[in-house]
Amino acid sequence: MSRLPAFPEVLRQFVTKPATNLFPARYLPKSITGYLEKVAAGEAEITPPVATPENFRGKIVYDRDACIGCKLCIRVCPANAIEFIPETKTVRIFVTQCIFCSQCNDACPVSCLHMSDDYMLADTDRYSENLIVE
Amino acid sequence: MIGMVTAAVVGCIGITVYGLLFGLVLQGVDRKCAARMQARYGPPLHQPFIDIAKLLCKDNIIPKNAVTSVFNAAPVIALAASITILLYLPIGSLAPVLGGWGDIILVLYLLTVPGLAMVAGGLASGSPYATVGSQREMVTMIAYEMPLAIAIVAIAWRLYAAGVADPFSLATIAQTPVWSVVGIPGIIGMLLLMIAMAWVTPAELSRVPCDTPEAETELCGGILVEYSGKNLALFTLSGAVKTVAMATLAVVLFLPWNLTWFVPLAGAAGVAADLAFFVLKVLFVVFFSVSLIRVGMARFRINHLVTFYWGYITLIGVAGMVLLVLDAVLGMGVVA
Numbered sequence: 001m002s003r004l005p006a007f008p009e010v011l012r013q014f015v016t017k018p019a020t021n022l023f024p025a026r027y028l029p030k031s032i033t034g035y036l037e038k039v040a041a042g043e044a045e046i047t048p049p050v051a052t053p054e055n056f057r058g059k060i061v062y063d064r065d066a067c068i069g070c071k072l073c074i075r076v077c078p079a080n081a082i083e084f085i086p087e088t089k090t091v092r093i094f095v096t097q098c099i100f101c102s103q104c105n106d107a108c109p110v111s112c113l114h115m116s117d118d119y120m121l122a123d124t125d126r127y128s129e130n131l132i133v134e
Numbered sequence: 135m136i137g138m139v140t141a142a143v144v145g146c147i148g149i150t151v152y153g154l155l156f157g158l159v160l161q162g163v164d165r166k167c168a169a170r171m172q173a174r175y176g177p178p179l180h181q182p183f184i185d186i187a188k189l190l191c192k193d194n195i196i197p198k199n200a201v202t203s204v205f206n207a208a209p210v211i212a213l214a215a216s217i218t219i220l221l222y223l224p225i226g227s228l229a230p231v232l233g234g235w236g237d238i239i240l241v242l243y244l245l246t247v248p249g250l251a252m253v254a255g256g257l258a259s260g261s262p263y264a265t266v267g268s269q270r271e272m273v274t275m276i277a278y279e280m281p282l283a284i285a286i287v288a289i290a291w292r293l294y295a296a297g298v299a300d301p302f303s304l305a306t307i308a309q310t311p312v313w314s315v316v317g318i319p320g321i322i323g324m325l326l327l328m329i330a331m332a333w334v335t336p337a338e339l340s341r342v343p344c345d346t347p348e349a350e351t352e353l354c355g356g357i358l359v360e361y362s363g364k365n366l367a368l369f370t371l372s373g374a375v376k377t378v379a380m381a382t383l384a385v386v387l388f389l390p391w392n393l394t395w396f397v398p399l400a401g402a403a404g405v406a407a408d409l410a411f412f413v414l415k416v417l418f419v420v421f422f423s424v425s426l427i428r429v430g431m432a433r434f435r436i437n438h439l440v441t442f443y444w445g446y447i448t449l450i451g452v453a454g455m456v457l458l459v460l461d462a463v464l465g466m467g468v469v470a
Contacts, residue, residue: 006430010171019173027178 021050052117057100059118062133064090066112073104073113085134093133096126145231146221153220156413157374158182160381160420167425182374189367197360199260208255209361209368215247216375223382224308226408227392237302238286241383245282245338248372249275252347255369256357267356270436271340271347277443278337278344284451285327285334288458289387292316295462297470304386311390316458317466323457328388330451335380335423337443339373342428346436381419389415 024046029035038044052058069089074082081097082104084090105113123131162179169176196202221232222241249271256268289312293301296315300306312324337344348356361369393411394404434442462469 004430007426010426010430013173014167014171016173018170018175020175022175026175 021047023047023049049120052119056117056119057102057115059095059116059121060093060098060100060104060133061114061116062091062093063112063114064088064134066110067091068110070109072107072109076103076107078103090134094126095121095131095133142231149220149231150217152225153217153375153378154371157371157376157378158186160377160416161374163417164377164420164425167421168429171425171429182370186367186370189362189370190364192363194363194365195360197260200360201258201260204254204258205360206365208251208258209365209372212248212251212255212372213368213375215244215251216372216379218247219244219379220375220382222304223379224304224386225382226412227394227405228409229305233303233305237300238290238304238307239302241304241379242283242286245376245379245383246275246279248376249338249340251372252357252369255361255365256347259360261360263353263355263359264357267347267349267353267359270349271357273436274337274340274344274347274439277440278334278447281330281443281447281451282334282338284448284455285331285387288323288327288451288455292320292458292462295470296468308386308390312387315468316461317464318461319457319464320461320467323454323461324388326450326454326457330447330454331384331388332423333427333443333447335384335419336427337439338380339377339424341424343431343434344439345433346439349433351433377420377424378416381416381423384419384423385412385415389419 025035025044026047035044039046067090069084069091071084071091073091074084078101079097079099081094081099083092083094085092100115102115105111105115121131125131159179159182161182162177165181166176166179194206196205219241222230222236222244224230224233253268253271253275256264256271289307290301292312292315293307293310296310298306298310298315313321316324336342340347346356347353348358353359358366358369391411393399393407397407399407461467
């Protein structure tokens with residue numbers, strides 16, 4: 001078996017549970033929207049996605065009450081994803097533009113920017129409410 | 135006479151349907167098992183049926199510099215030959231449909247026909263990749279025929295030495311397990327022949343590690359590179375049927391026991407139990423000889439393949455044959 005090291009491993013994997021996470025369902029449903037409607041009605045169950053690892057950089061969260069309007073985040077943002085709102089002295093972040101580098105998090109002097117675990121951000125409208133953080 | 139012909143025709147049609155359906159199911163099981171071994175879930179069991187249905191809906195594309203007649207005839211010949219093999223093989227306790235007209239030597243010849251058809255199709259498709267693939271297929275065939283022939287001839291000869299009448303007939307081989315004929319050296323010899331046969335099966339079916347003629351990574355599909363649509367579907371079906379044939383041959387030669395020999399079951403119940411047991415044995419063979427080997431190994435280089443089959447596997451086969459001969463000469467086991 002020393003020349004064929006894969007065989008014991010392969011046989012072990014045959015009896016253990018597969019590593020694949022069947023998200024969102026075991027097999028591709030006939031219609032995704034129909035499936036989601038069923039899930040909403042409680043008729044079907046959605047397989048939860050794989051848990052995010054530690055220090056995962058997902059959609060940005062912004063604590064506007066803590067923000068002091070110093071514009072440091074705008075200065076460091078390599079993707080120009082952050083816009084200043086002069087009236088309220090806060091910022092607006094466009095998630096479609098964001099490259100999830102988290103440099104603004106490091107630069108913020110009052111730590112009002114954080115990366116969340118949320119990564120399911122698909123949308124048909126790049127200016128939808130979900131994709132603009134104010 | 136007319137009754138015999140009618141029975142043969144009905145049997146042929148039945149075997150054709152059985153071969154195609156069971157072949158595709160076996161392919162589904164193989165894909166599922168392979169997926170599990172790779173820690174995946176794999177496609178649903180009926181995925182090969184979906185694939186074939188898709189291929190049958192698609193157009194045949196014939197390359198400009200192909201020899202059209204040979205190119206189109208090759209898949210038909212391959213499928214027809216694969217199905218013909220099944221007509222001479224016993225299934226469970228059912229006797230072969232055309233058992234009276236051919237024996238195991240004929241099966242040995244018929245097994246090469248799908249491969250030869252693929253070679254012809256590859257050479258006729260006018261692509262350098264297919265030509266290289268065809269040449270490799272020929273080399274592969276030369277490499278694995280020897281151990282296969284050794285295994286078959288050794289078993290038939292041992293039956294002959296035991297005084298069994300008509301030892302080359304598949305019905306005889308299926309009804310008299312060689313294991314019950316041989317003594318201790320013969321059992322060791324049979325185990326060696328079984329190892330040889332287990333390695334010949336993937337080569338005969340052109341599966342990994344012996345898929346050198348197809349070799350997706352180097353030859354982009356080799357022999358099959360220019361085939362598409364219905365022709366490719368026919369080749370896929372031929373491969374599926376050949377899997378059934380090869381597994382059945384291994385079962386007949388090495389695992390010929392029937393359930394009804396141990397449990398007294400009469401009539402239809404007995405036949406059904408034997409068929410179920412037969413399916414189990416075929417699944418067992420496919421699991422170890424096809425799925426496990428193809429997941430656990432990488433592809434042989436063509437020169438390695440020849441060294442492996444002509445060197446090691448043939449040596450194992452010859453050792454098994456010598457032990458079987460010794461077994462008969464020394465008078466161990468049953469000798470006439």
